[in-house]
Amino acid sequence: MRITRTVAGRSRRVAVLVTTGLTASALLLTGCSSDSDSSDNTGSDANGKITLTVADFGQFGYKEAGLFAKYHELHPNITVKEDVTSDEKVYYPKLLQQLNSGSGLADVQGIEVGRIKEIVDTKADRFADLSKVIDVNEWVSWKEKQATTADGAVIGAGTDIGPMSLCYNTELFKKAGLPTDREEVAQKVAGGWEDYLKLGEEYKKNAPEGTYFMDSASAMFNAVVSSNAKQYYDESGKAIYKDSPSVKQGWDLAAEAASKKLTQGLAQFTDPWKAGLRKGTIATVACPAWMAGQISINSGDANKGKWNITTAPGATAANWGGSFLSVPKSGKHVDEATELVKWLTAPEQQAAVFKAIGSFPSNKGAYDLPDVKNAKLPYFNDAPIGQIYADEAKSIPETVLGPKDGVIKDSISTQINNMEQRGTSPDDAWKAATNVVDKAIG
Amino acid sequence: MATSTPTPDAYAPPPGGSQKTPAAPRRHTWRSRLWRFDDKASPYAYIAPFFLVFGAFGLYPLLYTGWIALHRVEMTGMNQMEWVGWDNFDKILHDSEFWTAVTNTFLIGVMSTVPQLLVALGLAHLLNYKLRASTFWRTVILTPYATSVASAALVFALVFRADGGLLNWALEFVGLGHTNWANGHWTSKIAISVIVIWRWTGYNTLIYLAAMQAVPADLYEAASLDGASRWQQFRKVTIPSLRPTILFTIVISTIGSMQLFGEPLLLEGGTLGATGGNENQYETLSVYLYNYGWNLGHLGPAAAVAWAMLALLLIIAAVNWLIGRFVRKSAV
Numbered sequence: 001m002r003i004t005r006t007v008a009g010r011s012r013r014v015a016v017l018v019t020t021g022l023t024a025s026a027l028l029l030t031g032c033s034s035d036s037d038s039s040d041n042t043g044s045d046a047n048g049k050i051t052l053t054v055a056d057f058g059q060f061g062y063k064e065a066g067l068f069a070k071y072h073e074l075h076p077n078i079t080v081k082e083d084v085t086s087d088e089k090v091y092y093p094k095l096l097q098q099l100n101s102g103s104g105l106a107d108v109q110g111i112e113v114g115r116i117k118e119i120v121d122t123k124a125d126r127f128a129d130l131s132k133v134i135d136v137n138e139w140v141s142w143k144e145k146q147a148t149t150a151d152g153a154v155i156g157a158g159t160d161i162g163p164m165s166l167c168y169n170t171e172l173f174k175k176a177g178l179p180t181d182r183e184e185v186a187q188k189v190a191g192g193w194e195d196y197l198k199l200g201e202e203y204k205k206n207a208p209e210g211t212y213f214m215d216s217a218s219a220m221f222n223a224v225v226s227s228n229a230k231q232y233y234d235e236s237g238k239a240i241y242k243d244s245p246s247v248k249q250g251w252d253l254a255a256e257a258a259s260k261k262l263t264q265g266l267a268q269f270t271d272p273w274k275a276g277l278r279k280g281t282i283a284t285v286a287c288p289a290w291m292a293g294q295i296s297i298n299s300g301d302a303n304k305g306k307w308n309i310t311t312a313p314g315a316t317a318a319n320w321g322g323s324f325l326s327v328p329k330s331g332k333h334v335d336e337a338t339e340l341v342k343w344l345t346a347p348e349q350q351a352a353v354f355k356a357i358g359s360f361p362s363n364k365g366a367y368d369l370p371d372v373k374n375a376k377l378p379y380f381n382d383a384p385i386g387q388i389y390a391d392e393a394k395s396i397p398e399t400v401l402g403p404k405d406g407v408i409k410d411s412i413s414t415q416i417n418n419m420e421q422r423g424t425s426p427d428d429a430w431k432a433a434t435n436v437v438d439k440a441i442g
Numbered sequence: 443m444a445t446s447t448p449t450p451d452a453y454a455p456p457p458g459g460s461q462k463t464p465a466a467p468r469r470h471t472w473r474s475r476l477w478r479f480d481d482k483a484s485p486y487a488y489i490a491p492f493f494l495v496f497g498a499f500g501l502y503p504l505l506y507t508g509w510i511a512l513h514r515v516e517m518t519g520m521n522q523m524e525w526v527g528w529d530n531f532d533k534i535l536h537d538s539e540f541w542t543a544v545t546n547t548f549l550i551g552v553m554s555t556v557p558q559l560l561v562a563l564g565l566a567h568l569l570n571y572k573l574r575a576s577t578f579w580r581t582v583i584l585t586p587y588a589t590s591v592a593s594a595a596l597v598f599a600l601v602f603r604a605d606g607g608l609l610n611w612a613l614e615f616v617g618l619g620h621t622n623w624a625n626g627h628w629t630s631k632i633a634i635s636v637i638v639i640w641r642w643t644g645y646n647t648l649i650y651l652a653a654m655q656a657v658p659a660d661l662y663e664a665a666s667l668d669g670a671s672r673w674q675q676f677r678k679v680t681i682p683s684l685r686p687t688i689l690f691t692i693v694i695s696t697i698g699s700m701q702l703f704g705e706p707l708l709l710e711g712g713t714l715g716a717t718g719g720n721e722n723q724y725e726t727l728s729v730y731l732y733n734y735g736w737n738l739g740h741l742g743p744a745a746a747v748a749w750a751m752l753a754l755l756l757i758i759a760a761v762n763w764l765i766g767r768f769v770r771k772s773a774v
Contacts, residue, residue, distance in 0.1 A: 087712065089712070089716065089737065093736040100519075123518065270710075270714075271603060271605055271606070272605045275605045404739075407737065407739075414717065414720050415720075417720055421625070421720070422720075422721070432721075435538070435539065436539075439734070439738055439740075439743075440738040440739070442740070
């Protein structure tokens with residue numbers, strides 16, 4: 001009797017264990033099964049109604065501006081669906097894989113400026129030529145050249161650009177005994193980024209405790225490099241970042257800012273950076289149009305009216321960011337998708353996006369529209385951003401892009417953060433940066 | 443009932459059959475050959491589905507990865523392959539970041555596996571006692587295993603966050619100051635190990651528990667008759683009986699820690715996650731592979747890393763086997 005009971009007891013226990021295991025794996029399975037692919041929905045039904053998909057990343061602002069709904073009103077037979085990937089670094093490899101395999105592509109794909117050169121060089125044949133449909137002269141002179149192949153095909157229509165100005169915290173400037181007026185601040189830094197650092201030293205002398213002149217020197221580095229025509233590559237497509245004067249200038253200035261402790265050393269867009277803006281410890285931020293939006297979101301209502309915007313240091317303006325919309329050839333509705341792209345990048349729609357989320361238009365026609373021309377930002381003491389950014393946009397040089405610009409910029413930025421945060425010596429940091437960059441180019 | 447027992451010639455045709463047709467002896471041999479063939483071949487047919495699926499989704503990718511590792515293949519043009527021989531292996535072996543990743547993987551592996559298995563052993567021992575609502579406890583202990591890597595990593599990323607993180611908040615509350623967990627070389631590894639330990643301890647506990655329940659009760663009875671304490675019983679009866687199971691969990695944990703990916707990638711996320719921190723302080727081999735292939739866009743070296751990882755695993759397995767053999771010999 002005793003033996004039988006033991007055996008029965010043990011098998012019951014085993015059964016319980018098995019059940020537990022099964023329950024757990026069922027939970028596991030449900031936890032992992034949330035992968036949907038909306039791009040397969042493309043198609044038309046019997047009534048000729050079609051659905052166009054737009055795959056993009058981050059914030060393109062079309063939904064916020066209500067443009068997809070508006071397009072549906074104008075074209076009742078077309079519904080537009082957006083498939084957003086929040087991180088561009090996740091989006092881009094996926095796009096390359098889809099281009100390689102030729103499946104899973106949306107009707108319209110967004111491409112970031114840091115990637116456009118690589119796409120133009122290697123994947124241009126997969127995209128429809130837009131040169132017949134859009135007039136490239138409508139855009140700021142350099143924008144569409146970036147999306148044009150050697151044979152003259154235009155594979156992307158420009159959405160936004162990022163002319164760079166300078167955002168500054170007037171309250172901190174006042175406490176540090178610096179001028180707060182837009183014009184006066186612009187005057188102080190008119191000579192270039194060296195003047196900007198001098199202003200930083202002035203700020204530091206009387207700085208309110210726990211505050212820093214800038215958020216991160218990596219933004220300054222980026223601004224210095226991208227206000228020059230030659231950046232990381234030369235015209236022949238050779239990587240020259242080690243000898244590029246603009247990179248050297250930017251790096252030296254960043255190293256100086258780090259050693260003089262003019263920066264708080266917050267990697268941009270990270271949580272500590274957002275916290276810095278919220279707590280009001282940052283006096284200046286190199287500020288493309290879309291960055292103004294980031295500042296107002298992260299600084300919050302408590303800091304409303306404390307910020308202002310003025311012209312960035314130096315004679316030539318920098319461009320930071322901006323994207324393109326492209327139409328893959330393999331789509332089922334290439335013509336309709338091309339029309340959609342043309343409409344979305346037309347002046348009125350770009351102005352609507354600017355109004356909604358602050359991405360600055362690349363289509364020059366938008367600059368004369370009241371939504372852009374008279375735009376003022378209440379959060380930034382009613383700074384006339386439409387004017388400021390339109391002026392900056394005119395002085396942005398025609399830059400030489402390279403296929404790995406994005407990776408190079410990110411790798412150098414990481415090492416600038418290390419100089420700021422860890423006190424890594426400039427030599428060690430540069431060595432670490434070149435190690436990664438050479439791997440990327442290689 | 444005894445008639446139903448199969449006899450050796452149970453499969454032979456009925457005796458009357460051979461008289462009816464002249465060709466019977468021939469059919470007889472043909473049939474028995476078929477029987478024999480069925481006997482020998484069908485087990486292979488039954489296990490074939492696994493091997494077919496394994497071939498398509500395991501072996502083929504493995505070999506193809508090896509093929510890619512010998513070529514220059516770019517993310518931007520995967521149909522263009524240029525033979526480069528061992529260049530990719532040469533490249534990664536001379537890359538200091540690769541050796542950083544090897545060291546990190548090894549350190550995080552030890553830091554997560556050792557405490558994890560020890561805690562699992564202890565927990566299994568406790569769960570093996572007669573408890574109220576034992577099923578409840580056993581289920582609860584397995585729930586971390588049932589959460590996805592991503593959600594676990596994201597929740598722990600909030601806990602370990604430098605600014606406003608739960609852990610820092612608690613530490614500051616008791617006056618222990620502020621740590622930037624992800625930024626430090628050791629603290630980041632500790633953070634990742636904690637996520638791994640949290641997720642896998644329950645799983646190993648359950649495996650140990652199942653093995654413990656298979657230990658015959660007579661052994662414990664005999665031991666307690668001889669006056670052994672609970673601790674002595676645990677050491678002298680439980681552990682030796684569990685030795686094969688312990689070896690199994692060590693092997694599984696080693697493989698798992700070699701492939702550690704989601705936790706380091708998501709601890710900080712974004713650009714920093716993809717490079718395993720701003721000084722690669724928590725970059726594991728998988729993250730290094732991912733960064734090389736998907737961020738830098740070079741699939742050749744990335745494939746070479748995958749094969750290097752396999753080689754490392756085989757080395758570890760060999761060492762494990764040698765140690766196991768040594769332990770067995772010395773135990774005898």
